[in-house]
Amino acid sequence: MRVFGYLMxxxxxEKKAYIVGIGLLLIVAMLQLIPPWLIGVVVDSIDMGSLNGQDLAKWMGILALSALAIYVLQYLWRVMIFGSAVKLSRxxxxxxxxxxxxxxPQFYQKRRVGDLMAHATNDLSAIQQAAGAGVLTLVDSLATGLFVIATIAIMIDAKLTFIALIPMPLMALLTNYYGTLLHKRFGVAQAAFSDLNDKTQESISGIKVIKTFGQEKEDVESFRELSSDVVAKNVAVARIDSLFDPTISFIVGSSFFLSIVFGGRMVIAEELSIGQLISFTTYLGLLVWPMLAFGWLFNIVERGRASYERVSQLLNHPVDIKEKTGAVDAQPSGDLEVDIIDFKFPNDEASALQDVSFILKRGDTLGIVGRTGAGKTTILKLLMREFDGYDGQILFDQRSINEYKLKALRGSIGYVPQDHFLFSASIRENVAFTDPSVSQSVVELSTKSAHVQEDILGFRNGYDTVVGERGVSLSGGQKQRISIARALLMDPEVLLLDDSLSAVDAKTEEAxxxxxxxTREGKTTIITSHRLSAVQHADLIIVLDEGKLVEKGTHEELMEKQDWYYRMYVRQQLEVLVERGGTRHD
Incomplete structure (x- = not known):
């Protein structure tokens, strides 16, 4: 029952709703005691030959009124209790x-999307069941059971009641044992479902790659194995779950057997009337539901407990990037000063950045170049505070970026990542993502600046074209330019282009x-790129190598040094020349 403590x-x-709901439930439990009592009274009247039409009509009227009251009150308590459970889920x-x-990002690097989705669906449904059906079965089984036992002990016979309840302790022991096993197996089954959910999400997202490499058969087989594992683990849960009803039915059957044997002897000895024995067995029939409900209760609460613990682990995961008390709410605008002495990614021993420092005046353009893995993207992530915990400082408008509220800091930054994510919506909705209320003319201005408007107008539905999940219907270059248009629509103080021109040709890049x-006069732009032509007009260029700043200056200054930048630039120019059909001599 620990899940009820979790949900306290x-x-x-929602105490008002639960108090009213439970109160109505208790009234229903008491009203359900009326029919068995009436049956005993009528049987005894028949046995004694004293029943007449007027009395029969009176008893039937009472029975009808109690049935109507039960009908109305059951509706009301369901609204109260189940309605509250839905609120909990939401x-x-x-x-x-x-x-x-x-x-x-560190959190998402360690967890799979399918697993997180399973927590937000399957686990929350199990928790909702615990707060709804779990409360119902707990209160109803206890109330009905106690009311019935008290009634038959007080109004019929205490000795026969004791005899009928002899098998009950065995049921309590067995259901408790089943509940412990159920909790363990359900946790394993939920984990298996998370694996299957993750596999499904991954396969659907990567269907193009699967088809390209002809791996459909292997992927289906992999899915079948995971699906079979989910079935096997849920069957293991079902094997325990299926023990509840037979066990309870056997215990209740034993109680009936003892009641009829000993109750019959008491009728013969004239210690009980035949009507009382019929009422007793009818009341005993009312105990079948509480006993079955008690077994069902273990099922519900153990599932809810396992799911609540899984969800709590996520909710209790600490937030890595925290705002300082009294953080500035205004969006920054001004010079950028970066001085990173040392930065390591969490759980990494090697430094990702070391001794990287530069000053970027407001309105200037910074180019960041270097080999793959040199640390170009890492600088951008630190600017956006996706990671903290570095030795050094980053100042924006003469203030540490840690002193700004996250929303204010990131609201001044437009970011175009390497992995261009587009939502399964129209092109207009993707471009206007940060401000859906903007006019069509503003959207078109952004797409013109990103040189993608001509492509959009070439689509049958123009700006209303739905791009599919992650922009699956677009080319790499189109996705890049729509992502740039989305960032430009913000008119950010700082625009970060993380190798965002790699999928366009040199002419489009230049445009x-x-x-x-x-369009961005007076605004700061930072461009990371492998293609040096994208940064040669920048006001400042820094060259990174294994996380260290090895060169810094303008294009002309770096060319004069004839170091890494010079060699790479010459090599890339030769490659362009060869592609155009020229020769080295040219």
Whole structure:
């Protein structure tokens, strides 16, 4: 029953609804005692030959009124209790989703999307069941059981009641044992479902790659194995679950057997009337539901407990990036000063950045170049505070970025990542993601600056074209340019382009860079790139090698040094020349 302790915060929050619902449930439990009593009275009246039409009509009227009251009250308590359980599910889902949005990239690197989805669906449904059907079965089984036992002990015969309840302790022991096994097996089954959920999500997202490499058969077989594992683990749960009803039925059957044997002897000895024995066995029939419900209760609460513990592990995961008390709410605008002495990614021993420092004046363009893995993207992630915990400082408008509220800091930054994520929506909705209320002319201005408007107008539905999940219907270059348009629509103080021109040709790249220079006058731009032509017009260029700053200056200054930048630039120019059909001599 530990799950009810976990949920006590919610029961207190919705105490009015639960108090009313449980109160109505108790009234229903008491009203259900009327029919067995009436049956005994009528049988005894028949046995004594004293029943007449007027009395029969009176008893039937009482029976009809109690049935009507039970009908109305059952509706009301269901609204109260089950309605509150739905609120719990919504509240926890919102808490979980809000928590997901606060998590750093490190959190998502360790967890699979399918597993997180399983927590937000299957686990929350099990918790909702515990707060709804679990409360119902707990209160109803205890109330009905205690009311019935008290009634038959007080109004019929205490000795026969004791005899009928002899098998009950055995049921308590067995159901407790089954509940312990159920908790363990259900936790394993939920984990298996998470694996299957993750596999499904991954396969659907990567269906193009699967088809390209002809791995459909192997992927289906992999899915079948995971599906079989889920079935096997859920069958293991079902084997324990299926023990409850037969065990309880056997215990209740034993109680009936003892009641009829000893009750019959008491009727013969004239210690009981025939009507009382019939009432007793009818009341005993009312105990079947509480006993079955008690077994069902173990099923519900153990599932709810396992799921609540899984969800709590996520909710209790600390937020890595925290705002300082009294953080500034205004969006920063000004010079950027970066001085990173040392930074390591969490759980990594090697430094990702060392001795990287530069000053970027407001309105200037910074180019960051270097080999793959040199640390270019890492600098951008630190600017956006996706990671903290570095030795050094980053100042924005002469203030540490840690002193700004996250929303204010990131609201001044437009980011175009290497992995261009587009939502399964129209092109217009993707471009206007940060401000859906903007006019069509503003959207078109952004797409013009990103040199993608011509492509959009070439689609049958133009800006209303739905791009599919992750922009599956677009080319790599189109996705890149739509992502750039989305960032430009913000008109951010700082625009970060993380190798965001790699999928466009040199002519389009030059056109986009020219547009940025015109439209972003007075605004800061940072470009990381492997292609040096994308940064050669930057006001400042830094060269990274294994996380260290090895060169810094303008294009002309770096060319004069004839170091890494010079060699790479010459090599890339030769490659372009060869592609155009020229020779080294040219």
């Amino acid at each position: 915060w919610f029961f207190k929050q 509240q926890m889902r919102e808490r979980l989703y809000a928590h997901f949005t606060q998590m750093s 986009i860079l020219s547009s940025l220079k015109e």
